[in-house]
Amino acid sequence: MTAEIISGTEIAKKKKLEIAEEVKKLKEKGITPGLAVVLVGNNQASRTYVTSKQKNCLELGMHSVLVEFPESITEEELLNKIYELNEDQSIHGILVQLPLPKHIDDTKVIEAISPLKDVDGFHPINIGRMMTGQDAFLPCTPYGVMVMLEETGISIEGKHVVIVGRSNIVGKPSGQLFLNQNATVTYCHSRTKDLKYHTLQADILVAAIGKANFITADYVKEGAVVIDVGINRNEAGKLCGDVAFEEVKEKSGFITPVPKGVGPMTITMLMFNTLKAAQMVEK
Ligand code: GUN
Numbered sequence: 001m002t003a004e005i006i007s008g009t010e011i012a013k014k015k016k017l018e019i020a021e022e023v024k025k026l027k028e029k030g031i032t033p034g035l036a037v038v039l040v041g042n043n044q045a046s047r048t049y050v051t052s053k054q055k056n057c058l059e060l061g062m063h064s065v066l067v068e069f070p071e072s073i074t075e076e077e078l079l080n081k082i083y084e085l086n087e088d089q090s091i092h093g094i095l096v097q098l099p100l101p102k103h104i105d106d107t108k109v110i111e112a113i114s115p116l117k118d119v120d121g122f123h124p125i126n127i128g129r130m131m132t133g134q135d136a137f138l139p140c141t142p143y144g145v146m147v148m149l150e151e152t153g154i155s156i157e158g159k160h161v162v163i164v165g166r167s168n169i170v171g172k173p174s175g176q177l178f179l180n181q182n183a184t185v186t187y188c189h190s191r192t193k194d195l196k197y198h199t200l201q202a203d204i205l206v207a208a209i210g211k212a213n214f215i216t217a218d219y220v221k222e223g224a225v226v227i228d229v230g231i232n233r234n235e236a237g238k239l240c241g242d243v244a245f246e247e248v249k250e251k252s253g254f255i256t257p258v259p260k261g262v263g264p265m266t267i268t269m270l271m272f273n274t275l276k277a278a279q280m281v282e283k
Contacts, residue, residue, distance in 0.1 A: 144265025165208030
């Protein structure tokens with residue numbers, strides 16, 4: 001079987017048109033959705049992500065500000081800036097790009113963001129609301145995965161979903177979103193015994209491991225849906241996912257590529273969450 005390739009780029013394009021339309025309507029009512037992106041230090045990957053987030057804001061007609069601090073900023077100074085952004089009426093979403101320098105406690109920083117402006121969906125209030133099935137800001141990457149499946153017409157109810165990876169940003173919330181849609185969910189991680197036994201059961205396999213080309217065809221059931229959340233560089237410095245794309249595409253039913261798969265969806269859902277935050281102010 002050769003898989004159908006799910007294009008994150010195409011789905012993101014469609015979703016962004018819908019978001020831009022809603023932004024236009026809000027602007028007619030005098031509200032311009034605003035996102036503040038906070039960048040600490042000089043991590044090159046973080047800078048690339050932040051630039052892309054700002055570019056997307058501009059394309060969709062949103063306001064964005066970049067708040068930059070040197071690596072040496074104290075935790076207190078950073079918290080004070082967040083308190084200020086929490087009060088700023090022109091800002092609807094606040095995103096603090098992770099990772100932060102070691103001397104700053106990310107948990108404290110995330111908890112300082114108003115849950116009403118937490119467009120990353122990382123605040124414990126939003127995580128708790130998501131877990132109990134209430135309306136919440138959903139974390140952008142898992143949310144993007146769900147939208148990709150929905151747009152591709154892949155049903156989730158009753159399916160066995162196997163998640164490989166248990167990070168707070170991707171693995172854990174992805175499993176929860178699938179559970180909320182009535183899937184049976186298995187979480188695997190670095191201490192899982194006989195990983196292959198589990199992944200071979202998956203109707204939908206989510207790879208969020210962080211190791212280039214880790215999931216080879218022998219880990220995948222014939223016809224499965226394979227979602228690759230990895231962003232790695234191979235030995236040649238080329239961007240690649242956690243899934244060995246060329247061989248797995250010959251066995252799976254659907255597969256997401258890297259690049260042009262989940263990545264563009266993550267940013268799109270951030271834009272969606274920022275719009276939603278601005279719409280909440282209107283109400
Ligand atoms: N670092 C890597 N991914 C993310 C993300 O989704 N949000 C933030 N704030 N930082 C990140």
